[in-house]
Amino acid sequence: MLERKSHLDLLAMVLLVVLCASWGLQQVAIKVASVAIPPFFQAGIRSLGATLLILIWMGLRRVPVLxxxxxxxxxxxxxxxxxxxxxxxxxxxxxxxxxxxxxxxYMAPFVVAIGAHLFIPGERLRVIQVVGLIAAFSGVLIIFGDALILPSKVMLTGDLMLIVAAIMWGATTVVIKASSLNQLAPSKTLLYQLSVSAVLILGVSWLANEPSVGALTPLVIGSLLFQMVWVSFVTYLTWFWLVRHYPAGRLSAFTFLTPIFGVLAGGLLLDEPLTLSLLLALICVGVGIYLVNRR
Structure with missing residues (x-):
């Protein structure tokens, strides 16, 4: 029988911190690999490789595919x-x-919270959780808020694309949690997403006539394998296991840690500047996560 929990336990919280740290480090890996591998092709090939890995995993565990x-x-x-x-x-x-x-x-956690409130029984949004989400989001603003200048028409186009991307990210979690996908093995849920996205993104890469792949150095290959094996296979599989067992709104609050880990990874690995604002942002996100998950 599938055990569903109403609150996050220690195991879930530890896993979420590991996932967010991995997704933050992924930002560095994408930058490193993009030196030789065009962006769409890079995203498509990692989904394709992870699709093969998930098929092997399902075969070993005898999870039906068709x-x-x-x-x-x-x-x-x-x-x-x-x-x-x-x-x-x-x-x-x-x-x-x-x-x-x-x-x-990172407006996506708000989409998840609203979607869960509307479509997922037992996950109604409370005032304290709204306050927690705002507190966590303020941590992101502390680090990146300087970029919020009055946008040009070109910049506004990109902003709108990112807003739609955030809605799609949040909607993906709500669809999985509120539909029959929530009754499936997490591996099959992930298979749907990886396989469809691989075809879609590689198709766009071909239509966009992206530049050919450059020199595949060990660092570039390692960065791509990290994205393919660890991020797209291991961490996404873990995420969908968490989504199946725990409340979606409480899980999504932890994702505010990802950009903070991304800044930290950039500072440690790419010599990007680190300031005290990172600590203040971490405090805000921590307070927000606590409020969202407070009983």
Whole structure:
């Protein structure tokens, strides 16, 4: 029998911190790999590689791949949302700054909270949770708020793409939690998203006529493998296991840690500047997470 919990326990919180740290480090890996691998092709090839890994995993665990379980259309929708999110992120970054992109993208937890309130029984949004989400989001603003200047028309185009990407990111979690996908093995839920997004993103890469792949140094290959094996396979599989067992709104609050870990990883690995604002942001996010998950 599937055990569903109303609050996050220690195991869930530890896993979430590891996931957010991994996703923050992913930002560095993408930058490193983009020196030789075009962005769309990079995103598509990592989804394709992770699809093969999840198929092997399902085979070893004897999880049915083609079983008729009524999840096909929901799986297709989740995959399109997942792939569309990444496409809009990469496209939006061509028009707006990375700092602005982070601010707009991390509106996604609000989408999850509202969607859970409306469509997921037992996950109604309380005032204290709204306050917690705002507190956590303020941590993101502390680090990246300087980028919020009056946008040009070009920048506004990118901002709108990132806002839609955030809505798609949040909607993906709500669709999975509120539909029959929540009854599936996490591996099959992930298979839907990886396979659909691989076809979608690689197709766009081909249509966009991206430049050819450059010199594949060990560092570039390692960065791509990190994204493919650890991020797209291990951490996403863990995330969908968490989504299946724990409240979506409480989980999504932890994702505000990701940009903070991204800044920290950039400072430690790419010599990007680190300031005291990082500590203040971490405090705000920590307070926000506590309020969202407070009993």
């Amino acid at each position: 079983e008729r379980d009524g999840s096909g259309w929901w799986g297709l929708l989740a995959g399109l949302l997942f792939g569309g999110e990444f496409l809009l992120i990469f496209l939006g970054l061509q028009y707006t700054s990375a700092s602005r992109a982070v601010i707009f993208l």
